[in-house]
Amino acid sequence: SQQGEEDPQALSIQEGENATMNCSYKTSINNLQWYRQNSGRGLVHLILIRSNEREKHSGRLRVTLDTSKKSSSLLITASRAADTASYFCATDANNAGNMLTFGGGTRLMVKP
C-alpha cells in the first residue's frame, strides 16, 4: 500500500505563481524525499529532508517536514512552464534494502 499520499492530485497554476504540494505518511521515517517525473520518463530526485530537520531549501524548492503530523510540503516558488511534471514524495523507513514507499503523486501544470 502507498504510505505517502500527495495532495492535491492535480494542480494548475500560471507561470510565476507558487505551487504547494502536500504529502502525508503513516509510519516513522528516516527521511522523506521528493521526486519529479516528466511525462513518460523516469523519476529524478529533487530534495531529501531528514527526520530531525524541519525545513530545507534548494534553489526555488522549499520542503518542510512535520513528524508530529506525519506530513511534508513541497513549495516551488516563481514557477515556470518547465516545472510542469508529476511530483512524488517517498519515505525511507529504515527498512531492509532501503526501500522507498512512494505516494500517488501530484500532477502540476504551469501555464505560460
Next chain:
Amino acid sequence: SQTIHQWPATLVQPVGSPLSLECTVEGTSNPNLYWYRQAAGRGLQLLFYSVGIGQISSEVPQNLSASRPQDRQFILSSKKLLLSDSGFYLCAWSVPPEGEGIQYFGAGTRLSVL
C-alpha cells in the same frame, strides 16, 4: 559518474509471450537495485529489490520474477504475460548506506500486452 541503462523503451507483446527487461548500472559497485511498475497516472509499486548478486526480494506476488546475475545487472522476466502486466516499468539503484536511500531511475520501459 554513475549511469543506469534500461531497455527497451517501448515494448508491445502478445498475451502469453515471455518477457525480459534488462537494467544495468555503471560507475558504482554493489548497489541496491529495484524494479517498479507504474500504472497510468499513478504512483510507483515496488515489485522486486536486490541487495546483492542472487539476492532477490519480492514485494508483490505476481506473474513476474527478477534475477541479478551480475553485480550491476537486474533482469525482470515473465514466462507468460497477462493483460494486467501492461504498464510502465522502472529500474532504479541506490548506494547504501551513505546514499541515504536516494534512488536513481532509468528512463523506463512502457510495456503493452495485447
